[in-house]
Amino acid sequence: MTSILPLTEPAIAARAATDSDDTSAHPGAPRRTARGSRARRVRYALTVLVFLLPSAIPLTLFVLTPMVSAAWISLHDWNLLSPMTFVGLDNFAGLITDPDTARVFGNTVYYIVGYLPLVYIGGLALALALNRAMRGRNLLRGIYFLPVVTSWIVVAIVWRWLLAPENGVVNGVLGFFGIDGPGWWTDPSWSMPSIILASAWKDLGFVMVILLAGLQSINTDLYDAAKVDGAGPWRRLISVTLPMLSPSTFFVVVISLINGFQVFDQVYAMTGGGPAGSSQVVVGEIYDLTFRYGSAGEASALSWMLFVVILAATVVQVIGQKRWVHYA
Amino acid sequence: MREVSTRSRAPRILIAGVLVVGGLAMMFPFVWTVVTSLTPGANLGSPIRLWPENPSLGAYEILFTERPFARVVMNSLMLAAITTIVQLFTSATAAYAFSRLPFRGRGIVFAVYLATMMIPLQVLIVPLFAQLRTFGLLNTYLGALLPTFATAFGIFLLRQAINQVPRELDEAATLDGAGHFRIFATIILPNIKPALATLTIFAFMGSWNSFLWPLIVLRDPNLQTLPIALSGLQGQYTTAWDVVMAGSVISVLPMLAIYLFAQKYIIQGVASSGIK
Structure with missing residues (x-):
């Protein structure tokens, strides 16, 4: 194992350098010395702009600007049709004291906590299994990707059928083993687990594809070195594959958190938030507020509350990554 | 040599088996979509079938x-x-x-x-x-x-x-x-x-x-x-x-x-x- 360690330590050092914003630490940046002339600095700044503007312009115009507008709307009482009335922070105050807000946030967090480990471990197992040379590998990869491209409308119909309480397939199998299956999506305490199961199943292929791409960028020399050191398959997984896959894992975790907090389609298609609001999530509430109750101000306020929560969760991830994500 | 290869073949076959069974489960909703699309007058209330009744491209x-x-x-x-x-x-x-x-x-x-x-x-x-x-x-x-x-x-x-x-x-x-x-x-x-x-x-x-x-x-x-x-x-x-x-x-x-x-x-x- 010893020959692996010297490889990871410089990697950590290189990473520490990458994440600081101090330009002087980088070979690619112009040095702030007498020789780093003004013209050179201007040229470097122009280079940065050329690389950033193609994305910065559309993101500013079509995402950031509407985000600011939404913040402005959140301070108003507005049904989308009549003129807006300024109400200050009333929408926020109303939402914070409303027990429904805590409930929908609770359901959303419940979803993430159940979904994320399932989909990551499942997707990792799939990626590892389908990364080895085997006959029919491409066909299998395609098959595991099928649910990702199948619409939620179809997936929801099939999963409701699979999880039907009386004559569903899942309860049939459980019954075979003498287990009395629950009411799944018809039972308030099982509606979230039903959605979690269907979502993890559908997104396995998504995680698989990202991790497969990550596996391809692992330097195969590392495996040879580990083999020379007598590392078995399990040891190679723990000491080479997982650390080298950590940038992809980080991506999957951050994206799944951001998307998980905005879970909606599957809830809408599978339970509509029911029974008895037991599976209502934040974006479901936002959707209802906007399009059902015509309360755009409250919907915008709730969105901004959600934004703050997602931002906080992401910041924790970004700070935490320094402990476990290794870049080349 | 031979011992090694038989020992590593068993888990490999097991993994392949699990992958194929899992794959069938993943395909199922899509297969059902195809079957339903080929069944004239399909009704979602009826039990799910894996072969269309009177198949048609209508x-x-x-x-x-x-x-x-x-x-x-x-x-x-x-x-x-x-x-x-x-x-x-x-x-x-x-x-x-x-x-x-x-x-x-x-x-x-x-x-x-x-x-x-x-x-x-x-x-x-x-x-x-x-x-x-x-x-x-x-x-x-x-x-x-x-x-x-x-x-x-x-x-x-x-x-x-x-x-x-x-x-x-x-x-x-x-x-x-x-x-x-x-x-x-x-x-x-x-x-x-x-x-x-x-x-x-x-x-x-x-x-x-x-x-x-x-x-x-x-x-x-x-x-x-x-x-x-x-x-x-x-x-x-x-x-x-x-x-x-x-x-x-x-x-x-x-x-x-x-x-x-x-x-x-x-x-x-x-x-x-x-x-x-």
């Missing part, structure tokens, strides 16, 4: 003769193709800056980019609609396209990939006199092919499946995209589930084709060929 015929599905599919294909090409460009350039071009405040700028993913579309859509109306872009392809031109998802995905490319490669190119544009085009892009292929799949899929935004911007039936035409079927033919499912099959096939095409590039260890 549902597909309805889609392409009574409904403008050829046009709708072309609209969706065009929008998805443009979105994918533009996103590959905007994502790769931005990712290069976030990985290789340090500047003061870069961390903050990247955080703002990520933040664009954190507000639900359901809420952005109201101000966005008003904005595009002032630009006179409602009912135009451009109006549907513009908000899809850059995504933090793609930038983040490619940044992670570029961070994995050994910096020794850039440094060697710099010594040879290459500037950032040369390094980007000749060192970075060839080394992140798997990530570019992955982004191709997801950018295409994002556009292909997007519902809410095209629904609101493209009111003209001639400009309609596939998901909207599909939901329209459900409204008008409440019981014609075979037609709806035929539409679903049509909506899955191009995505699967893109996936199978892009998958070819998600192969081989590129980084290992670069450094010794």
Whole structure:
């Protein structure tokens, strides 16, 4: 194992350098010395702009600007049709004291906590299994990707059928083993687990594809070195594959958190938030507020509350990554 | 030798077996969609069958003769193709800056980019609609396209990939006199092919499946995209589930084709060929 360690330590050092914003630490940046002339600095700044503007312009115009507008709307009482009335922070105050807000946030967090480990471990197992040379590998990869491209409308119909309480397939199998299956999506305490199961199943292929791409960028020399050191398959997984896959894992975790907090389609298609609001999530509430109750101000306020929560969760991830994500 | 090979063959067969059984389970909803699309007068209340009763292609015929599905599919294909090409460009350039071009405040700028993913579309859509109306872009392809031109998802995905490319490669190119544009085009892009292929799949899929935004911007039936035409079927033919499912099959096939095409590039260890 010893020959692996010297490889990871410089990697950590290189990473520490990458994440600081101090330009002087980088070979690619112009040095702030007498020789780093003004013209050179201007040229470097122009280079940065050329690389950033193609994305910065559309993101500013079509995402950031509407985000600011939404913040402005959140301070108003507005049904989308009549003129807006300024109400200050009333929408926020109303939402914070409303027990429904805590409930929908609770359901959303419940979803993430159940979904994320399932989909990551499942997707990792799939990626590892389908990364080895085997006959029919491409066909299998395609098959595991099928649910990702199948619409939620179809997936929801099939999963409701699979999880039907009386004559569903899942309860049939459980019954075979003498287990009395629950009411799944018809039972308030099982509606979230039903959605979690269907979502993890559908997104396995998504995680698989990202991790497969990550596996391809692992330097195969590392495996040879580990083999020379007598590392078995399990040891190679723990000491080479997982650390080298950590940038992809980080991506999957951050994206799944951001998307998980905005879970909606599957809830809408599978339970509509029911029974008895037991599976209502934040974006479901936002959707209802906007399009059902015509309360755009409250919907915008709730969105901004959600934004703050997602931002906080992401910041924790970004700070935490320094402990476990290794870049080349 | 022989002992080793038999010992390692057993788990391999077990893994293959699990993969095949799991694969059948993954295929099941799609197979059911196909079967339902071939069953005239299919009823969702009846038990799920794996073979159609009186199989017929009638549902597909309805889609392409009574409904403008050829046009709708072309609209969706065009929008998805443009979105994918533009996103590959905007994502790769931005990712290069976030990985290789340090500047003061870069961390903050990247955080703002990520933040664009954190507000639900359901809420952005109201101000966005008003904005595009002032630009006179409602009912135009451009109006549907513009908000899809850059995504933090793609930038983040490619940044992670570029961070994995050994910096020794850039440094060697710099010594040879290459500037950032040369390094980007000749060192970075060839080394992140798997990530570019992955982004191709997801950018295409994002556009292909997007519902809410095209629904609101493209009111003209001639400009309609596939998901909207599909939901329209459900409204008008409440019981014609075979037609709806035929539409679903049509909506899955191009995505699967893109996936199978892009998958070819998600192969081989590129980084290992670069450094010794």
